[in-house]
Amino acid sequence: xxxxxxxxxxxxxxxxxxxxxxxxxxxxxxxxxxxxxxxxxxxxxxxxxxxxxxxxxxxxxxxxxxxxxxxxxxxxxxxxxxxxxxxxxxxxxxxxxxxxxxxxxxxxxxxxxxxxxxxxxxxxxxxxxxxxxxxxxxxxxxxxxxxxxxxxxxxxxxxxxxxxxxxxxxxxxxxxxxxxxxxxxxxxxxxxxxxxxxxxxxxxxxxxxxxxxxxxxxxxxxxxxxxxxxxxxxxxxxxxxxxxxxxxxxxxxxxxxxxxxxxxxxxxxxxxxxxxxxxxxxxxxxxxxxxxxxxxxxxxxxxxxxxxxxxxxxxxxxx
Numbered sequence: 001x002x003x004x005x006x007x008x009x010x011x012x013x014x015x016x017x018x019x020x021x022x023x024x025x026x027x028x029x030x031x032x033x034x035x036x037x038x039x040x041x042x043x044x045x046x047x048x049x050x051x052x053x054x055x056x057x058x059x060x061x062x063x064x065x066x067x068x069x070x071x072x073x074x075x076x077x078x079x080x081x082x083x084x085x086x087x088x089x090x091x092x093x094x095x096x097x098x099x100x101x102x103x104x105x106x107x108x109x110x111x112x113x114x115x116x117x118x119x120x121x122x123x124x125x126x127x128x129x130x131x132x133x134x135x136x137x138x139x140x141x142x143x144x145x146x147x148x149x150x151x152x153x154x155x156x157x158x159x160x161x162x163x164x165x166x167x168x169x170x171x172x173x174x175x176x177x178x179x180x181x182x183x184x185x186x187x188x189x190x191x192x193x194x195x196x197x198x199x200x201x202x203x204x205x206x207x208x209x210x211x212x213x214x215x216x217x218x219x220x221x222x223x224x225x226x227x228x229x230x231x232x233x234x235x236x237x238x239x240x241x242x243x244x245x246x247x248x249x250x251x252x253x254x255x256x257x258x259x260x261x262x263x264x265x266x267x268x269x270x271x272x273x274x275x276x277x278x279x280x281x282x283x284x285x286x287x288x289x290x291x292x293x294x295x296x297x298x299x300x301x302x303x304x305x306x307x308x309x310x311x312x313x314x315x316x317x318x319x
Contacts, residue, residue, distance in 0.1 A: 023104035024095045027111055031091070031140060034076045035084050054079070057136025060123050070136075075115040077138040087140045094147040101154050102223075107147075110219050114146020114212035121211030129193035142208040145181070146216030152178035153220035178213070185209045282309045 021029075037043045038054040045054040056077035058070035078084035099107045119137055127133045156175035172180075189206030220226060286306045289298065298306070 118142025118208035118212035122208035142212030149216035
């Protein structure tokens, strides 16, 4: 089953008053509109010989001259059709997943935050390694890497099919793909910074990709996905149940306190069926946590509680 065909990845809004454009749709549309205006209508750019150079890129030089808005505009500007299509393909894949899991606000913050951090990383490395503070940085790739990494943190075990050279299909985990792409960017980025073997016109902002990926990873982790939340307050909270919603934490505490050989008692006295109560109070919250954060998000106590609850259900059904 494809990622976006799953029930929890589908739009759930049914109220007509709440319908509208999502952040993903708006930012995707801005990228398309800017590309059409610049490359099809020749607006917001200038001709340099036979080539068209779009406005909106960012660099240390433009920032020093006070054009701070270029830190945002550069994320929507692309150099050519290939550059634009590749970024839009990745945005379409990763962006929709992040939109569904995180919502419009977090999607926007990841897109913009990854873009800004990626630009900063690339400009610092480029100025230090090549002494270049003028060449503008353009493209949504840093933002897209941030979205991809955030999605990989949420769904590390998701199986996807990648095509090498758009021909050879390879099946791998989403987290494996994200790590492989980042490792590739690191190797090529360091090689270009040290040996400077790439022609001027073919330089790729490898460290922008890495900076964007780091921003997406940190943002997803700060929300509690993929491990303990990377926030100051979380380091002073007990580890077992800090990432679960309040109702799930209350229900799961019942499971954690159970002894290995002690028969489980339903926590909800209003229910006459002990199995139904056990499912509601113990098993369902833990399964919800696995569904949202993956099996690795369970603590050892929670795993043992889930095993005991499963055995209890099995014993009742057999008896």
